Amino acid sequence: MIAIASDHGGFAMKTQLIAHLKDRGVDFEDLGCYSEASVDYPVYAEKAARGVAAGTYDRAVLICGTGIGMSMAANKIPGIRAALCADCYSAEMTRAHNDSNVLCLGGRTIGIELAKRILDIWLETPFSGLEKHARRIGLIAGLEE
Numbered sequence: 767m768i769a770i771a772s773d774h775g776g777f778a779m780k781t782q783l784i785a786h787l788k789d790r791g792v793d794f795e796d797l798g799c800y801s802e803a804s805v806d807y808p809v810y811a812e813k814a815a816r817g818v819a820a821g822t823y824d825r826a827v828l829i830c831g832t833g834i835g836m837s838m839a840a841n842k843i844p845g846i847r848a849a850l851c852a853d854c855y856s857a858e859m860t861r862a863h864n865d866s867n868v869l870c871l872g873g874r875t876i877g878i879e880l881a882k883r884i885l886d887i888w889l890e891t892p893f894s895g896l897e898k899h900a901r902r903i904g905l906i907a908g909l910e911e
C-alpha cells in the first residue's frame with residue numbers, strides 16, 4: 767500500500783496520478799489535499815512520511831509545485847529517504863542505490879506523461895541490495911539526530 771499526497775500546487779497532478787494508479791491496480795491511500803485551495807505542504811509531507819516511517823505505508827508519493835518543499839519536509843522524518851525526481855534515470859537509481867521510500871514530484875515543473883513514467887519506474891525498481899549501497903544508507907541513517 768502506498769500513500770499519495772499533495773498541496774494545491776500538486777493537486778492537479780495528484781488527481782491524474784491517482785487515475786494512473788487505479789488503471790495499474792496499485793493499492794493507495796490519498797492523504798490529501800482535496801482541492802486547489804491553498805494549504806501548507808509540510809502538513810501533507812509529515813502525514814505521509816510518518817505513515818511510511820511507522821510501516822502503515824510501504825512508500826509514499828508527494829507532489830507540490832516543485833517537489834522541493836515536500837522533499838525537504840519529508841526528509842526531516844527519521845527513516846525517510848525522499849527523492850525529488852524529474853527524470854527516469856534518477857527514478858531508477860534512487861530505488862536501486864538509495865532505496866528511497868518517498869518519491870517527490872513537481873506538479874508545475876514536469877508534464878504528466880513524464881510523471882507517470884517516473885512513478886512507474888520508481889514503483890517497479892527494487893533496491894539493488896548491494897553492500898556498498900546498504901552501507902551508505904546506513905551512513906545516512908547515522909546522520910539523523
Ligand code: RB5
Nearest residue numbers: 775830831832833834835
Ligand atoms: C506553493 O505555492 C509552492 O510553494 C509549493 O507547492 C512547493 O512548490 C514548495 O516547494
